[in-house]
Amino acid sequence: MGDKPETLITDGVRLDGRKPKDMRALKIVAGFLENADGSCYLECGSTKVVAAVYGPRQVHPRHATLFDRALVRCKYDMAAFSTDGNRKRPGPDRRSREISKVSSEALSSVVFTEAYPRTAIDVFIEIIQADASTRVNGLTAASVALADAGIPMRDMLVALSFGKIYGTQDGKPAEVVAVDMDKPEDNWGLADVALAYMPNLERFVLCQMDGRLTHDEFRDGLEMIKKPAQELYKLQKEALRKKYKG
Amino acid sequence: MISGITKKSIMDLVSSGQRLDGRGIDDFRKPKITRGVVKNASGSAMVELGKTRIIAGIKMSVGTPYPDKPNEGSIATMAELSPMAHPEFEAGPPSPAAIEVSRVVDRVIRESETLDFKQLCITPGEKIWLLNLDMYVLDMDGNLFDAGVLGFMSALQGVKFPKYEDEKVIWDETGDDLTLSGTPMAATFAKLNNKIVVDPTRTEEDLMDARLTIGLKDNDDICAMQKGGEGFFKPSEFDDMLERAKKHTNFLRGLVK
Amino acid sequence: MSELKTQSRQVVVPGETLATGLDYLPGNGAYRDGEIIRSGLLGITSVAGQLVKVIPLGGRYIPMEGDIVIGIVDEVRFSNWSVEINSPYKAQLKVADASNRFIDTRRSDMTDFFDLDETVIAQVIGVDNNMNINISLRGPGLMKIKDGKIILVNPAKVPRMIGKNGSMVRLIKEGTGCNITVAQNGRIWIKGPNKDKENLALKAIKLIEDEAHTAGLTERVREHLGMPKEKTGGA
Numbered sequence: 034m035g036d037k038p039e040t041l042i043t044d045g046v047r048l049d050g051r052k053p054k055d056m057r058a059l060k061i062v063a064g065f066l067e068n069a070d071g072s073c074y075l076e077c078g079s080t081k082v083v084a085a086v087y088g089p090r091q092v093h094p095r096h097a098t099l100f101d102r103a104l105v106r107c108k109y110d111m112a113a114f115s116t117d118g119n120r121k122r123p124g125p126d127r128r129s130r131e132i133s134k135v136s137s138e139a140l141s142s143v144v145f146t147e148a149y150p151r152t153a154i155d156v157f158i159e160i161i162q163a164d165a166s167t168r169v170n171g172l173t174a175a176s177v178a179l180a181d182a183g184i185p186m187r188d189m190l191v192a193l194s195f196g197k198i199y200g201t202q203d204g205k206p207a208e209v210v211a212v213d214m215d216k217p218e219d220n221w222g223l224a225d226v227a228l229a230y231m232p233n234l235e236r237f238v239l240c241q242m243d244g245r246l247t248h249d250e251f252r253d254g255l256e257m258i259k260k261p262a263q264e265l266y267k268l269q270k271e272a273l274r275k276k277y278k279g
Numbered sequence: 280m281i282s283g284i285t286k287k288s289i290m291d292l293v294s295s296g297q298r299l300d301g302r303g304i305d306d307f308r309k310p311k312i313t314r315g316v317v318k319n320a321s322g323s324a325m326v327e328l329g330k331t332r333i334i335a336g337i338k339m340s341v342g343t344p345y346p347d348k349p350n351e352g353s354i355a356t357m358a359e360l361s362p363m364a365h366p367e368f369e370a371g372p373p374s375p376a377a378i379e380v381s382r383v384v385d386r387v388i389r390e391s392e393t394l395d396f397k398q399l400c401i402t403p404g405e406k407i408w409l410l411n412l413d414m415y416v417l418d419m420d421g422n423l424f425d426a427g428v429l430g431f432m433s434a435l436q437g438v439k440f441p442k443y444e445d446e447k448v449i450w451d452e453t454g455d456d457l458t459l460s461g462t463p464m465a466a467t468f469a470k471l472n473n474k475i476v477v478d479p480t481r482t483e484e485d486l487m488d489a490r491l492t493i494g495l496k497d498n499d500d501i502c503a504m505q506k507g508g509e510g511f512f513k514p515s516e517f518d519d520m521l522e523r524a525k526k527h528t529n530f531l532r533g534l535v536k
Numbered sequence: 537m538s539e540l541k542t543q544s545r546q547v548v549v550p551g552e553t554l555a556t557g558l559d560y561l562p563g564n565g566a567y568r569d570g571e572i573i574r575s576g577l578l579g580i581t582s583v584a585g586q587l588v589k590v591i592p593l594g595g596r597y598i599p600m601e602g603d604i605v606i607g608i609v610d611e612v613r614f615s616n617w618s619v620e621i622n623s624p625y626k627a628q629l630k631v632a633d634a635s636n637r638f639i640d641t642r643r644s645d646m647t648d649f650f651d652l653d654e655t656v657i658a659q660v661i662g663v664d665n666n667m668n669i670n671i672s673l674r675g676p677g678l679m680k681i682k683d684g685k686i687i688l689v690n691p692a693k694v695p696r697m698i699g700k701n702g703s704m705v706r707l708i709k710e711g712t713g714c715n716i717t718v719a720q721n722g723r724i725w726i727k728g729p730n731k732d733k734e735n736l737a738l739k740a741i742k743l744i745e746d747e748a749h750t751a752g753l754t755e756r757v758r759e760h761l762g763m764p765k766e767k768t769g770g771a
Contacts, residue, residue, distance in 0.1 A: 085363035114320035114336025157363035183595025188551030233551035283653035
């Protein structure tokens with residue numbers, strides 16, 4: 034993990050050269066896999082994610098069946114080799130189970146679940162390489178995979194993080210709100226907020242925060258993610274169109 | 280679901296030396312290998328074998344040696360058959376099929392002795408390197424054995440040891456290269472309708488009577504074998520597969536070296 | 537004031553605005569969100585008068601009454617068969633719907649009629665609110681099939697396979713001499729005079745699947761089948 038850096042932002046420039054409003058370099062590919070009904074590969078900086086959707090299909094185990102709508106189940110997983118430093122023990126831990134739960138709920142709210150009673154829509158998110166903001170990148174990819182699978186949805190879902198990082202401005206100590214946390218910012222930053230958002234309907238369906246923020250800083254963050262959220266949405270659209278326009 | 284009609288047409292094709300995907304019975308799918316896909320791993324490779332896609336990654340960790348081999352490190356191999364790879368794969372603890380894949384792939388690499396485990400010793404009797412070989416299957420269209428060996432042998436090339444100082448691993452600083460003395464490869468065959476096809480697809484694996492994986496070293500010595508499925512092989516069929524395995528493992532080895 | 541924000545044959549994603557105002561109506565694949573009509577799918581737009589639809593580019597097959605489906609028997613029960621129809625929902629074939637003849641279940645073995653893994657061309661005769669699906673084999677063209685080839689295509693592309701008033705499938709039939717049944721659930725049965733003709737038909741179908749959303753498809757299919765150009769031009 035390295036040692037705590039003296040500053041994460043100096044005169045408005047972050048450690049990797051970004052401004053507070055900048056996302057890392059993004060790449061989205063729709064229809065990445067062959068077997069899945071829908072799939073997506075996404076890169077955000079050096080975070081790499083694959084998402085796949087199967088369904089609607091029969092529910093296993095049967096007792097989980099919902100009789101009036103589809104059951105949307107999301108499984109978030111980090112590959113054993115995805116993290117820096119030590120190998121991650123494969124399989125679900127408490128962290129990934131919690132992420133799977135809130136992600137399932139976020140995705141349920143974007144899907145027209147009533148179109149497919151008594152079925153399951155299974156979403157699998159695999160983090161191939163982790164460099165922070167993996168849960169939000171997973172959700173952005175999952176939304177593309179759902180659309181690619183032909184699942185009826187109210188909107189797309191774009192997910193991204195913002196946070197508060199420390200540093201200096203004109204030689205004086207400063208705390209700055211910035212979007213898309215990378216690994217050092219995630220490790221050492223003062224606050225971290227994960228959000229998932231419907232870009233057309235303007236609804237938030239995931240919000241997880243830890244750290245310390247003033248009310249104004251939170252509002253600033255919400256305002257600041259608007260533009261990058263539109264940028265993500267545009268890339269999602271392009272990826273889906275590209276699959277069908279060749 | 281495969282209908283009786285489709286089963287019959289696959290069997291008919293095989294008996295005339297053809298396959299559903301247009302290959303002949305002794306054609307191996309041309310793999311595509313992309314190395315270095317995971318920077319957080321000490322070595323990694325993505326292998327696409329037809330529609331099968333895996334990512335093999337290598338992480339090092341520090342462990343204690345076995346009492347009977349105080350100056351040797353080791354490898355630990357795992358195969359994750361992700362539920363994203365096939366509609367019939369389920370989330371949860373490793374299935375018997377996943378365990379078989381990981382153990383067969385492990386044996387091909389271990390028994391070939393390409394890795395001198397003595398180079399993995401840090402402090403004799405106390406500290407050793409453990410190479411964790413993890414393969415994630417993202418898309419399943421058969422023959423995970425050969426794809427796995429190919430993936431790990433690609434990922435192992437160029438692996439460097441991290442620094443180890445004061446009981447701590449310093450990941451950012453790397454030292455010596457891992458030394459490999461050979462490139463073992465595996466070739467897997469499936470028996471369908473009394474014909475033996477190489478590099479089976481998932482559908483062929485579903486319909487096969489029996490399967491054989493053969494691991495060969497650079498000098499064509501056998502380092503591991505595994506028979507699967509409920510059917511059987513005759514002595515002459517072993518001869519046939521061993522002979523064919525030489526050609527296929529050579530082809531695969533050529534892609535990695 | 538109402539305004540159309542799209543035109544026909546555009547690829548749209550879920551949530552995209554298709555029209556504003558109350559004068560336009562959302563058709564299949566679109567939905568109303570207050571004053572706005574939005575896409576509810578990844579698909580291609582189709583505007584006809586006031587009606588704005590989105591035609592899906594993918595997705596699983598959902599049975600509707602009247603559909604022709606090709607199914608595989610996956611369970612033989614006491615007085616019915618469970619049939620897998622490439623859908624989230626399984627279909628049930630009752631003895632009474634299985635044949636035009638009377639089947640006496642006390643005197644005959646169910647597997648004498650339909651055994652595991654056997655394939656049938658059937659019609660959906662009932663879909664209830666709980667998505668219990670009933671199919672029938674009583675009708676013209678409905679039967680058990682024993683040979684030929686079954687291929688699977690994306691169910692969303694079935695309308696293109698069939699073509700306007702069946703023109704596309706008729707074209708392949710004429711060009712290959714094969715008997716072809718395109719079922720709504722994405723399974724297609726081809727039975728030809730020989731393997732070469734079957735393969736020719738199979739490749740034509742793959743061509744349509746790969747290029748379903750492009751213009752000039754009929755001409756390319758004619759070309760593939762080695763048929764003369766149509767004087768009036770293709771679709």
